[in-house]
Amino acid sequence: MNSPRILEIRRSVLEKNDVLAQNLRARFTAAGVLVINLVSSPGAGKTALLEATLRHLRENGIGAAALVGDLATDNDAQRLARSGAPVRQIVTGGNCHLEADMIETHLADWGLALDSLDCLFIENVGNLVCPASYDLGEHLRVVLFSVTEGEDKPLKYPIIFNTADVAIITKIDLAAAVEFDRDAATAAIHAVHPGISILETSAKTGKGMSNWLDYLNTCRNSFALHRITP
Amino acid sequence: MNSPRILEIRRSVLEKNDVLAQNLRARFTAAGVLVINLVSSPGAGKTALLEATLRHLRENGIGAAALVGDLATDNDAQRLARSGAPVRQIVTGGNCHLEADMIETHLADWGLALDSLDCLFIENVGNLVCPASYDLGEHLRVVLFSVTEGEDKPLKYPIIFNTADVAIITKIDLAAAVEFDRDAATAAIHAVHPGISILETSAKTGKGMSNWLDYLNTCRNSFALHRITP
Numbered sequence: 001m002n003s004p005r006i007l008e009i010r011r012s013v014l015e016k017n018d019v020l021a022q023n024l025r026a027r028f029t030a031a032g033v034l035v036i037n038l039v040s041s042p043g044a045g046k047t048a049l050l051e052a053t054l055r056h057l058r059e060n061g062i063g064a065a066a067l068v069g070d071l072a073t074d075n076d077a078q079r080l081a082r083s084g085a086p087v088r089q090i091v092t093g094g095n096c097h098l099e100a101d102m103i104e105t106h107l108a109d110w111g112l113a114l115d116s117l118d119c120l121f122i123e124n125v126g127n128l129v130c131p132a133s134y135d136l137g138e139h140l141r142v143v144l145f146s147v148t149e150g151e152d153k154p155l156k157y158p159i160i161f162n163t164a165d166v167a168i169i170t171k172i173d174l175a176a177a178v179e180f181d182r183d184a185a186t187a188a189i190h191a192v193h194p195g196i197s198i199l200e201t202s203a204k205t206g207k208g209m210s211n212w213l214d215y216l217n218t219c220r221n222s223f224a225l226h227r228i229t230p
Numbered sequence: 231m232n233s234p235r236i237l238e239i240r241r242s243v244l245e246k247n248d249v250l251a252q253n254l255r256a257r258f259t260a261a262g263v264l265v266i267n268l269v270s271s272p273g274a275g276k277t278a279l280l281e282a283t284l285r286h287l288r289e290n291g292i293g294a295a296a297l298v299g300d301l302a303t304d305n306d307a308q309r310l311a312r313s314g315a316p317v318r319q320i321v322t323g324g325n326c327h328l329e330a331d332m333i334e335t336h337l338a339d340w341g342l343a344l345d346s347l348d349c350l351f352i353e354n355v356g357n358l359v360c361p362a363s364y365d366l367g368e369h370l371r372v373v374l375f376s377v378t379e380g381e382d383k384p385l386k387y388p389i390i391f392n393t394a395d396v397a398i399i400t401k402i403d404l405a406a407a408v409e410f411d412r413d414a415a416t417a418a419i420h421a422v423h424p425g426i427s428i429l430e431t432s433a434k435t436g437k438g439m440s441n442w443l444d445y446l447n448t449c450r451n452s453f454a455l456h457r458i459t460p
Contacts, residue, residue, distance in 0.1 A: 042358050042383055042386070042387060043271060043380045070386050071387055072385060072387075073382070073386050096326070096357070096359035126358065129301065129324075129326035129357055130357075146273075148273060148378040148401065149272055149273025150273045155302060155303045156272070156300050156302055156303050157302075157356075159301070178404070
């Protein structure tokens with residue numbers, strides 16, 4: 001029940017965001033930084049996965065940094081900084097998602113040398129709805145979905161699963177405790193996004209982390225190849 | 231971020247919503263129906279709690295019905311209908327929250343006799359951000375928060391915890407498996423909403439359900455009292 005006027009305003013906000021996002025992506029690509037946007041509902045485990053990922057990349061000499069969005073607090077930035085990677089918190093105030101201009105502003109303030117990085121992760125606000133509509137200039141959108149959320153969530157939040165490049169089922173260590181139905185979850189994800197790659201991880205036990213890191217490495221390689229191939 | 235024009239439009243949408251919500255609340259109060267708005271992140275267990283609640287109320291001769299909001303699918307309405315209570319699904323399309331005009335429209339189409347009801351539950355879209363800003367004419371706003379989401383979520387999503395009348399910590403059967411820190415969670419909830427009542431439930435084991443049903447009963451009684459007291 002939005003009026004045509006509201007819909008028109010919303011369209012113009014999205015169009016403005018898309019232009020900014022395209023410029024950001026061109027900048028990231030030129031600097032050789034693969035940018036990954038992590039989206040999920042609150043508490044699906046974005047920060048835990050990201051902390052482990054940053055730690056691993058750093059140990060392997062891969063330059064990575066993170067921008068992390070939350071309505072309030074810098075808890076996540078503090079957690080992520082333990083990995084040793086450069087991290088910056090974006091506090092959105094009331095905003096339920098990140099937008100391209102927030103990324104642009106914070107990058108400018110941060111003074112991070114993009115050229116020195118291999119990967120930049122953006123941890124979005126925990127929300128399965130609104131972040132789906134906002135391109136942040138990323139190359140890769142990763143949707144996380146924990147076994148505790150219920151297998152039908154992809155059917156109920158189709159846009160975010162449809163616009164993601166890969167889905168990660170998290171907290172797989174809890175699968176038995178919550179009687180997680182893997183086939184039903186996979187079917188739900190593929191119903192809204194046929195053929196999307198699905199990974200499984202547990203930040204607690206480390207299960208599946210090597211598959212995720214291999215996936216990321218493949219993306220980095222094909223990104224590098226794509227950049228130098230005309 | 232947002233231009234003054236966007237903020238102005240948003241304010242006018244909220245003001246329009248508030249007027250509609252106040253009218254709805256007056257109608258609900260006149261009909262003697264206690265209206266409860268359930269909010270949480272996706273997968274926190276709103277539907278499971280509501281199904282058990284509807285079943286219990288029905289068995290005890292208390293007339294209850296439910297309106298349930300989702301971006302897509304009528305899965306939740308189908309689940310809730312198993313309780314035998316009248317249930318209607320609101321599919322919001324792209325909208326990340328329910329608004330008062332959706333409640334008004336669906337009530338009109340539904341043809342539900344409000345006078346015959348004691349309680350009407352509204353299950354909001356799973357989202358810890360946007361539903362906080364939209365009054366639906368409810369008398370009671372209940373925020374659910376599962377032990378798997380992380381104890382600091384109230385600090386990161388303060389508005390929804392601040393605007394709720396009661397907080398329910400759900401999936402308490404998983405507390406040990408996820409090493410849930412009850413004191414930290416309670417402190418986080420009380421930091422953003424001092425003194426709010428906190429209940430704990432498990433829809434799986436039934437633990438805490440009687441406390442929740444007692445709480446609901448107390449609200450019903452004080453609502454009835456309030457209505458007849460000038």
